[in-house]
Each structure stands twice: as structure tokens, then as C-alpha cells.
Amino acid sequence: MVERSPVLSMICHAILIAGALTVCIPLYFAFVAGSLTVAEVQKVPLPWLPGSQFFDNLQLAWSKGNFSRTFTNSIVVALGITAGKIAVSLLSAFAITYFRFRYRMLAFWLIFVSLMLPIEVRIVPTFEAVANAALPLQWLVDTLHLADLWGWISGHDIAIALEWNMVNTYPGLILPLIASATATFLFRQFFLTVPDELCEAARLDGASPLHFFWSILLPLSVPNMVALAIILFLFGWNQYLWPLLFTTDKDMATAVIALKGLIPRSDSEPAWNIAMSGALLTMLPPALVVLLLQRWFIKGLIDSSK
């Protein structure tokens, strides 16, 4: 603060209060609507004070949204994305910063080309890839005319059909979302700042590369891993498009997708009270993460886009 200016300070507080109110108003009305009965929520004007049905509505939303099942799915998917992406990225970042090998720059570029291409831009082909992960192999078989070749050699006509369907499975929900380079880039940047002396000392002591990775590099990376884990958990929990396409089976839906089923459409009963209770329930886990782990969350947010 360079100088004191009470008037400007007051204005700044007013601006921030307005900002905070803008954030809170939708949440407050979600809470109000979630505490009313179906009849009350349709009243014009809507009551601006909460009613008495809050916990009943929560219970109803929980059972209507199949949340005991879909919350489990969301947790598995979010943690799977978090753990998977961190593990895969640590290994590849270690490989491209600590080893000199022929195809190092090629590997580097193969990974970093994917840095900012979100899955949304290639949903149809990615869907096909997951609906049948054996497709590329099939493609290879077809282009090389392996079946005809075999028929020619052995005299028997055969058809080679490969299939590996991941729709409605956890790997199908998790793996495509791990396929990007953000985390690798973060760990690479961090490894480049680790003092060279540590590696030299480890080598003098006869430590193998994996030993160095496990006992020195990994413990040093813990703060980055925690910060990144928070961002990835939020990313995983809040996924929408992918689970929407991938969970034709209701029991494999995630919480956010189940919530979508609770929104009243024009032809159904306008049960906005249940929809809003469901919305509050679904946003609770990530909101708690942001509120309780705020310092780490901010670090993760800033780090992961550097």
C-alpha cells in the first residue's frame, strides 16, 4: 500500500462485496429453492427466505439421483484420473529430462502436441476408439490384407474381427481424459529446477536411475503432486461430455450426469426444489476441496498453466 486513501478503500470493499454477492446469489437461491415444497417452489413470486423441507429434499434428491451409486462412480473416476495422470506424467517427465537418448526430442514433441487439444474437439473419433479400442489393430489387419494372406497360404477363408469395448467401464471413462500433456509439462518444468548436484551425488553413491527417482525426485515433487492432484480431482469430478457419451448404463453414470436427469423439462413436474438439492449435493465435494485446501488449490491452478 503506497498511500492511505479511505474513500478508495471503501469503494474497493464495495466492489468486492458486490463480487462476492454475485457469486453467492445463485448459491443462495439454490439453497432457498432446495428447502421448499414442490408447491411452494412454483409460487410467484418465489419466497426469498428458506422453507422447512431442506433435509427431506436432500434425502429425496439423493435417492432420485441414484447418488449412492453415482457418487461412488464420480469418486472412482476423479481419483482414477488424478492418480493415473500424475503417475504417467511423472514417469515421462523423468524420462525426457534425465535421459539422453536418440528419440528424446521426438518423444518430447509427440507429448506436447497434445498439450491444449481438449477431448471435446475430437469426440466422435475418440468415442470410436473407446467403443472399440482394437480398431487400430483391425485397421492394420485390413490394410495389410492379413485375412486374405492367411487364406492364400492355408487355403481356408477366414475373417479377422477384433473388438475391445470400453463403453460403460471405468477405464473407458478414465483413460481418454489422461491423454494430455499438462501434467507432464508441469513436472518437466519442476525437474529442470532441481539442483544438478543431487543427481551427481546420487550417481557417485551408486544409485540407479530408478532409485534416484524414487528416493530423491519423488519426495521433492510432493508439493507439486498435491497441488496438481487438487486441480485434477476437480477436473475429474466436474467432467460432463465424456461421461454423458460413455455411460449408457445408468449405474455407470457420474453424479453430474445423474443431476442432469433431475432438471425439470417442460413436460414434467417442475420439481426445481429436488433439482437444486441435487445440485448442492453434487457441488459439495469439490467445493469442500477448494475451501479447505485453498492455498494448495491456488498453487495448483497457477502451476498447472505455466
Add this chain to the structure above:
Amino acid sequence: MAGGFRAPVKARRREQEAGLKRANFGDGPGLPTLLLLPQLLILLFFFFIPSLRALMQSVLLSDPFGTNVQFVWFDNFKMLFASSEYRQSIAVTFWFTVAQNVLTLGSALVLAFATDRIVRGRSIYRTIILLPYAIAPAIAGILWAFLFNPAVGPLAQVLHGFGIAWDPNLNPTDALILVTLAASWKHICYDYIFLVVGLLAVPVSLMEAAAVDGAGPIRRFVSIALPMLGPTIFFLTVMNFIYGFFETFAIIDAVTKGGPAGATNILVYKVFVDGFVNLDLGSSAAQSVLLMSFALICTLLQFRYFDRKVNYGV
């Protein structure tokens, strides 16, 4: 191995390839390949092959059952740009992302400036303003859809009270305003935190010098802090475009489903509808290819930002 660090000058220079540690584990190709394998395999299956297939499909014409496939050169792209629906989608996406960008970055700048000026309550304000980051875009959309629902929404009722015939289910402009508000509400926190952190890095000595020269707080913000935040603002603009183009899919799908009359049918939503509802794979793939090119341009712009960041030390 041991003692091999004092390599001849020439060899040492070779060791300092871009992004390689000076102290590294040498040449053996086996272990690094093994370490890279998981990431490269995942990328191969879920990134490279799908992207290649999109490129291939974009020059093919096939019926919905995939029985009859024809190579058609760039006909899919020509048909896209000839269709008024696609041109409308481009216009909608453009206005949606630009409005969202201006609203998000503008509010974030004002809030960051205010946060930088105060001492008391800073962390409380910051906690509240950061909260929407935790909320899924789909949920943000649902919350705003309720607030502005023409039948039951409290804010829609306020608007009706003023005699405004608000109805996003029928009026295209209302629908676009609604999704823009929801998208910005969800994203202000992102720009905000980067600007707050960026402002902390502006040297106090510079501010004091300017104050001694008689520059007021707002003048200092505009003439000193803003230029120093330049790279950050550039970075955020690109990120806002990425967000507006791709991540707002959930808001559109949960709130308007692209309607009414295609008023909120942004490009990424159209890829989804054409690919999964209309089963027009060639057209959907061509749209994917165009979107990928856009994302690639954004990536290149971001790399430019990294350079500038290094050069100017902000």
C-alpha cells in the same frame, strides 16, 4: 559412471540439449523408453489415432451406417462453409466467446484491483470469489437456468416486474445472454486469481516512485500495473477463448441444448449434435478438424507467451 562428469567441453555442450538436465543418466535407450511407454500408449490410442481418424473422415462421405464410403476431397469443408447453419454457429460462437471474454476479464481486473488495494478481509473475499471454480460448468448452467427460468426463477420474476418479457426458451437473445452470464460467472475466478498473483509481483518501489511523481492509484494501475500484467492478460485471453470454445459445452447442453432456433448452437455443440444425433460423420469430422486447428493456433500463441514471460521476467 562415477567421475564421468568432467567430460570434454564438446561433449558437455552436446549434453546441454534443450530441456535436458546437465546431470543426466546418459545414453541407454531401454529405461527411458519404458518410462515413456504408458504416456505414449495412452496418447496413441486416445489422441493420435482419433485425431488421424478425424482427419481421414473429414475427406470421406459415408452414410449413417458406414456401409457406403466415398472419398470426396474437401467437399465436407465446402458444404460446411456453404451451410447457413454452420455460419450461424460461427457467429454465435464468436459473440458468445467475445462477450464472455470481455465480461470475465473486465470483472476480474476490477476485482483484482480492489483486492490489491485493501488489507482487511482479503482472504475472505478471495475464498468466496474462488468458489465457482469448484462448481461444474453443467451445475453453474443449472443454477443460472433456475434463476432466470421464466416460470419460477426469482431473477426472471424481477425482470418481469420491470415489464421485460424475459424468456430464454423462446427469445434467442435472452438465451445467449443467459449462457454468457452462466459461463462468465463460472470463469471469473480463474482470471481473477492469476491477476491477483500477477499484481503481487509488481514492484512496490515502482508504485512508490510513481506516487511521489503525483500519479493516483487508478493512474498507477493503468500505466504501470496493466502493462506489466500484459503477458498474463494475453495468456488469460487465450485461455478464455479455449474455455468459451470447448468447456462451455456442458452449460449449453444443460441449459439451452443449442436453442432456441440455433441461437446458442456453439461450434463444439454442433460437432456433438452432427456426430451423435444426426450421424453425419463426415461433416462432424470436418468440424473437429477445424476446431483442432483453432486449438493448435491457441497452443502456439501460448508458447509465445512462455517466451515473453521469460524475456520480460514478469
